[in-house]
Amino acid sequence: MPTLDQQTIDRITKRGVAQIIPEDEFIRRLQEGRPLRLKMGFDPSRPDLHLGHVVGLRKLRQLQDLGHELILIVGDWTAQIGDPSGASETRTMLSAEDVRENAETYMRQFFKVMDPNRTRAVYQSEWFGKFTLSDVIRLTSHFTVNQFLHRDDFAQRYAGQRPIAVTEMLYPLLQAYDSVAIEADVEFGGTDQLFNLLVGRELQEKVGQRPQLVFTMPILPGTDGVRKMSKSLDNYIAIEDTPRDMFGKIMSLPDDLIPVYFELLTDVPDDELDAIRAAMGPTSPSANPASSVIPAKAGISSLNPMDLKKRLGEELTAVFHSPGAATAAREEFERVFQRRETPEDIPEVAVGPTSPAVVSRDADGFDADLSHLLPALNLAASRSEARRLLQQNAVQIDGERPDGERVRVPYGALVRVGSRRFARVVRG
RNA sequence: GGAGGGAUGGGAGAGCGGCUAAAUCCAUCAGACUGUAAAUCUGACGCCCUCAGGGCUACGCAGGUUCGAAUCCUGCUCCCUCCA
Numbered sequence: 277m278p279t280l281d282q283q284t285i286d287r288i289t290k291r292g293v294a295q296i297i298p299e300d301e302f303i304r305r306l307q308e309g310r311p312l313r314l315k316m317g318f319d320p321s322r323p324d325l326h327l328g329h330v331v332g333l334r335k336l337r338q339l340q341d342l343g344h345e346l347i348l349i350v351g352d353w354t355a356q357i358g359d360p361s362g363a364s365e366t367r368t369m370l371s372a373e374d375v376r377e378n379a380e381t382y383m384r385q386f387f388k389v390m391d392p393n394r395t396r397a398v399y400q401s402e403w404f405g406k407f408t409l410s411d412v413i414r415l416t417s418h419f420t421v422n423q424f425l426h427r428d429d430f431a432q433r434y435a436g437q438r439p440i441a442v443t444e445m446l447y448p449l450l451q452a453y454d455s456v457a458i459e460a461d462v463e464f465g466g467t468d469q470l471f472n473l474l475v476g477r478e479l480q481e482k483v484g485q486r487p488q489l490v491f492t493m494p495i496l497p498g499t500d501g502v503r504k505m506s507k508s509l510d511n512y513i514a515i516e517d518t519p520r521d522m523f524g525k526i527m528s529l530p531d532d533l534i535p536v537y538f539e540l541l542t543d544v545p546d547d548e549l550d551a552i553r554a555a556m557g558p559t560s561p562s563a564n565p566a567s568s569v570i571p572a573k574a575g576i577s578s579l580n581p582m583d584l585k586k587r588l589g590e591e592l593t594a595v596f597h598s599p600g601a602a603t604a605a606r607e608e609f610e611r612v613f614q615r616r617e618t619p620e621d622i623p624e625v626a627v628g629p630t631s632p633a634v635v636s637r638d639a640d641g642f643d644a645d646l647s648h649l650l651p652a653l654n655l656a657a658s659r660s661e662a663r664r665l666l667q668q669n670a671v672q673i674d675g676e677r678p679d680g681e682r683v684r685v686p687y688g689a690l691v692r693v694g695s696r697r698f699a700r701v702v703r704g
Numbered sequence: 705g706g707a708g709g710g711a712u713g714g715g716a717g718a719g720c721g722g723c724u725a726a727a728u729c730c731a732u733c734a735g736a737c738u739g740u741a742a743a744u745c746u747g748a749c750g751c752c753c754u755c756a757g758g759g760c761u762a763c764g765c766a767g768g769u770u771c772g773a774a775u776c777c778u779g780c781u782c783c784c785u786c787c788a
Contacts, residue, residue, distance in 0.1 A: 437785055528741040582739045668734045
């Protein structure tokens with residue numbers, strides 16, 4: 277294993293890190309030069325990875341690249357408990373096939389960031405499958421309810437007289453036992469995982485193992501700019517989003533998220549990061565419309581929010597798809613949104629003579645009832661919505677805005693609703 | 705075992721007999737503007753129709769009271785809190 281220079285240590289322990297417990301020991305063990313056994317768990321009931329997960333994966337990848345080994349825990353038992361970190365929602369049991377399928381989906385995404393050669397996936401059922409009630413009692417006996425009630429999330433719910441399921445108390449315990457089972461050296465998680473990770477550390481110590489180090493990573497804000505990125509809040513950018521969606525969602529981020537995203541999701545050097553922060557800071561043009569013209573100093577001219585977002589979008593899209601796809605997505609974006617031109621791939625929809633959208637037709641086109649045509653083209657969910665869109669002047673046919681519901685539509689016409697919904701009408 | 709609280713539109717959350725297709729906020733969509741699908745402002749936001757109007761469905765489920773119910777009553781189902 278390579279010896280570590282200070283720069284590498286800083287990169288590992290400073291950037292994109294919330295807390296390392298204890299930090300000095302972590303650095304010492306990194307320098308020992310022996311492979312560490314890194315642990316990270318995942319919930320197989322939600323196999324969709326998004327950029328919020330990538331923050332942690334990138335950190336793990338850095339460590340893999342230094343020769344450390346990751347053990348990925350497939351949480352097929354904890355998944356049955358539900359998400360203890362907030363929204364209480366009863367979860368149905370997953371079948372073994374579901375778990376396996378979800379795990380495969382997960383890994384497919386996972387290995388876009390991680391190194392498969394230094395990753396080993398294990399299922400919790402390897403040890404919990406054999407668990408007996410007395411094992412459970414022994415496990416629970418190490419901790420007190422009072423201790424668990426101090427967990428931030430539980431404390432808040434208890435104070436607010438909101439429910440805390442008994443099984444949720446089991447969640448940290450199971451997760452902790454995973455650390456014992458695999459003899460983890462370091463466990464990783466978001467800052468909201470701190471309590472669970474520490475329980476693992478404590479349990480290992482109680483059963484006579486060397487206690488794991490705990491490594492927490494900052495939570496990435498979602499596309500709304502406020503709440504953490506999560507699927508249930510629908511403010512996420514999925515790893516498997518199409519290049520176009522991924523790029524587009526990044527372009528729609530609030531400007532003040534730009535520095536965080538660069539910091540946590542890219543390798544831009546720290547000094548460049550500082551420049552970005554300075555440009556986006558409270559006195560930046562984005563926050564002060566009066567000075568929205570950026571000084572045309574060479575090298576700094578690229579530091580306006582839109583260009584930064586394009587760069588961010590292109591870099592990230594390239595990671596999860598390909599550089600070519602990323603460039604194409606950027607060009608598409610520029611064409612459709614900046615120059616208001618038409619996109620490359622427009623779905624063609626055949627409209628036949630019996631369609632209610634067709635009032636009468638001839639060889640070149642037809643007289644259309646737009647309230648029927650838009651739903652038929654998948655440009656509106658219902659006739660009511662179609663009418664609303666028409667009233668709002670959102671509809672264009674070959675660039676013309678119709679003034680009524682009845683209008684002549686030639687075959688091959690491009691129908692556009694708003695700025696991003698398109699369809700081409702073909703004879704059917 | 706006992707006492708109490710609740711179930712409303714994609715989410716949160718008002719309403720507590722007619723003025724309620726249901727306040728407000730968020731999300732969403734559109735228009736304007738722009739540096740972008742940012743920000744801001746404006747508007748829309750159940751479905752259907754021969755559409756400046758009309759109709760149908762909707763406030764956990766099933767009944768009931770009433771000219772009229774999301775709102776009152778009864779029974780169910782589900783959820784939550786507290787006491788023991």
